[in-house]
Amino acid sequence: MRWRHPVFVCLILALTLDPAASEEAGVSVRDAWIRETPPGMTMMAGYMELRNNTSRPQVLVAASSSGFETVMIHRTIVKDGMAGMVHASQIELTPNASLIFAPGGYHLMLMNPKRTLRAGDPVVINLEFRGGLVLRVAFEVRK
Amino acid sequence: MNKISLKFSILITSVVLAATLAGVWLAEIYREHESRAMLLPDRVITLFPDPKPLTAFALTDHKNRVFDLASLKGKWSFLFFGFTHCPDVCPTTLAVLARARDNIAKNTVGAEDIQFVFISVDPNRDTASKLGQYVDYFDTTFLGVTGDNAQIANLAGQLGAAYQVAITPGIENYPVYHSTAVFLLDPRARYHAVFTPPHDAETISKRFKVVRELEAGNAT
Numbered sequence: 001m002r003w004r005h006p007v008f009v010c011l012i013l014a015l016t017l018d019p020a021a022s023e024e025a026g027v028s029v030r031d032a033w034i035r036e037t038p039p040g041m042t043m044m045a046g047y048m049e050l051r052n053n054t055s056r057p058q059v060l061v062a063a064s065s066s067g068f069e070t071v072m073i074h075r076t077i078v079k080d081g082m083a084g085m086v087h088a089s090q091i092e093l094t095p096n097a098s099l100i101f102a103p104g105g106y107h108l109m110l111m112n113p114k115r116t117l118r119a120g121d122p123v124v125i126n127l128e129f130r131g132g133l134v135l136r137v138a139f140e141v142r143k
Numbered sequence: 144m145n146k147i148s149l150k151f152s153i154l155i156t157s158v159v160l161a162a163t164l165a166g167v168w169l170a171e172i173y174r175e176h177e178s179r180a181m182l183l184p185d186r187v188i189t190l191f192p193d194p195k196p197l198t199a200f201a202l203t204d205h206k207n208r209v210f211d212l213a214s215l216k217g218k219w220s221f222l223f224f225g226f227t228h229c230p231d232v233c234p235t236t237l238a239v240l241a242r243a244r245d246n247i248a249k250n251t252v253g254a255e256d257i258q259f260v261f262i263s264v265d266p267n268r269d270t271a272s273k274l275g276q277y278v279d280y281f282d283t284t285f286l287g288v289t290g291d292n293a294q295i296a297n298l299a300g301q302l303g304a305a306y307q308v309a310i311t312p313g314i315e316n317y318p319v320y321h322s323t324a325v326f327l328l329d330p331r332a333r334y335h336a337v338f339t340p341p342h343d344a345e346t347i348s349k350r351f352k353v354v355r356e357l358e359a360g361n362a363t
Contacts, residue, residue, distance in 0.1 A: 043230040
């Protein structure tokens, strides 16, 4: 496939110029935090409150951070009396509504931190939305 | 089907079978207690007025000491099943239990006769030293316990604690599914009550105070 094909160039331009994508305040994040873990543990979880301030759905498609080897969007589910995690490939945010990532529900699963993180440490996680919007969010490590 | 995936299928099948048996067992326990079990109106604790005595099991704590039926005697024990690679449910629950312990310790009766035990269902990854580091972080009095799969299944089965370890060859972060309940055993090593999530420290410590007073009343 030729990625420099004019059709693709137009498509990419169109996506980049989409008003929703450039509207930084379209989605806002509050109370972003990561739970401090016992020493030597390689799995952490990040929580936050996402708010879609626009009148159309916004779709969170990925998250990444230079502080971790892998970041995934997960959801804890309880089935047959057992808790387990399922990977959420994307999450749609309802217009003008909030979605909370909280213990026992949606969370960012943060694998293999590059350095030991202690309460008070700041970590930046990039949230990527459909349409190209990327939010750089400062998470705080909390006990 | 190649050798590894065949092995894997057998493992999964046996784990699912074990979980099903645990489920049947649980249903049996509930039936047994049906007329007498009391789910209190707050829906967070179920009390068994005729608690079921546990039978022998043999596990090991994070200091490599034997953890068995005798370890439960003379103390109220709060048991929670999980694994240390668990980023959400386990740390959340252990943090709640650490606060609950603080609350209980502040009480007049104190915390001399209580213990909190985190039982790892993932002995493959959770060594004694790893478990020690893990539980110490939440509360230095917490015990981390694990053992061989048959003995974990033995204790979990007696409490109806469902779990499933989906060990996958070559996958470091294989999934583990586990019960989210906190089991309360009395000083006679009997299954006395169970707390169901969402857990919160205040409710657990308050309900425990009532349970302990009721039991003291029964004993006299």
